[in-house]
Amino acid sequence: SQELEQSPQSLIVQEGKNLTINCTSSKTLYGLYWYKQKYGEGLIFLMMLQKGGEEKSHEKITAKLDEKKQQSSLHITASQPSHAGIYLCGAESGYSTLTFGKGTMLLVSP
Amino acid sequence: NAGVTQTPKFRILKIGQSMTLQCAQDMNHNYMYWYRQDPGMGLKLIYYSVGAGITDKGEVPNGYNVSRSTTEDFPLRLELAAPSQTSVYFCASSFVGDGVKNIQYFGAGTRLSVL
Numbered sequence: 001s002q003e004l005e006q007s008p009q010s011l012i013v014q015e016g017k018n019l020t021i022n023c024t025s026s027k028t029l030y031g032l033y034w035y036k037q038k039y040g041e042g043l044i045f046l047m048m049l050q051k052g053g054e055e056k057s058h059e060k061i062t063a064k065l066d067e068k069k070q071q072s073s074l075h076i077t078a079s080q081p082s083h084a085g086i087y088l089c090g091a092e093s094g095y096s097t098l099t100f101g102k103g104t105m106l107l108v109s110p
Numbered sequence: 111n112a113g114v115t116q117t118p119k120f121r122i123l124k125i126g127q128s129m130t131l132q133c134a135q136d137m138n139h140n141y142m143y144w145y146r147q148d149p150g151m152g153l154k155l156i157y158y159s160v161g162a163g164i165t166d167k168g169e170v171p172n173g174y175n176v177s178r179s180t181t182e183d184f185p186l187r188l189e190l191a192a193p194s195q196t197s198v199y200f201c202a203s204s205f206v207g208d209g210v211k212n213i214q215y216f217g218a219g220t221r222l223s224v225l
Contacts (some may be wrong), residue, residue: 031211042114042200042216043153049212070145088152090214096141096160097168098212103150 002027002082002093004101012107013079021074021104023089029069029093037103038085046087076106084108112136116201116217123191131186131220133201141204142184143214144168144176146197151199159184160206191224197209198222 003026013019023032029052035043047056049065049072056063060077076083086103091101135142140161144147145153145168150158155168157218159178173195175187184203202214 033213034214040219042218043202043214045199045213045215048211048213090153093214094208096166096212097143097158098156099155100153100215 002091002099003090004091004099006087006089006097006101006104008104009102010105010107012109015108015110016078017082019079019106021087021106023072023074023101025070025091027070029065029072029091032065032072033098034063034072034074034089035088035090035100036085037088043088079106079108081108081110114201114203114215115215116199116220118220119218120221121223123188123222125191125192125193125224128187128189129191131199131201131222133184133186133217134182135184135201135202135215136182136201137205137215138181139203139205139215140181141206141214142178142214143202143204144174144184144186145200145202146170147200147219148197156186188222193222193224195223196224213216213220 005024034046049062052067052069062075088103090098090100114135141203143158144156154170159165201217204214
């Protein structure tokens with residue numbers, strides 16, 4: 001079965017600083033999904049990557065999938081309090097389902 | 111736009127009681143899912159459905175049952191609640207088809223405590 005390891009488990013950054021979250025797979029990634037979860041709420045879809053070397057950006061968040069398709073990174077530029085939450089990566093684990101990592105908790109201090 | 115609606119938001123059960131967690135989506139999605147989220151453990155798939163009348167087990171199905179009689183609804187049943195079922199439960203739905211990727215949309219969750 002596919003396993004996803006996220007690092008770090010948690011981090012605290014000062015507002016305005018950049019940060020990176022990593023998601024490493026035990027198998028080749030054929031579809032990698034990034035979600036954000038605020039405390040007490042459901043998951044919100046951010047971005048999906050498919051091709052090796054692919055990169056997507058939305059506002060100040062950039063996600064990349066490496067050429068070998070076994071690792072993805074999520075980079076936030078100039079962090080803001082609104083970026084705080086739990087970030088989860090999910091990978092296609094069959095035609096119908098996704099397997100998720102354990103998540104990275106991000107706190108942004110003023 | 112309602113999206114995925116879960117009820118109730120919170121519930122406390124006594125050991126051995128039964129309950130049904132409700133999930134409804136109004137996006138005409140064919141796929142629906144139930145997950146549980148425990149602290150520091152990510153999301154674990156309980157059951158999923160690829161269409162009305164079709165359900166399949168996920169990673170942690172023991173102690174749960176599901177049915178899917180309509181496209182819109184996917185209830186999760188706990189028959190004999192146990193403390194190990196204390197968790198946050200999320201329902202999700204997606205449209206999956208030829209060339210269409212599995213972007214799942216989540217409900218706000220149900221927080222369940224079994225005491």
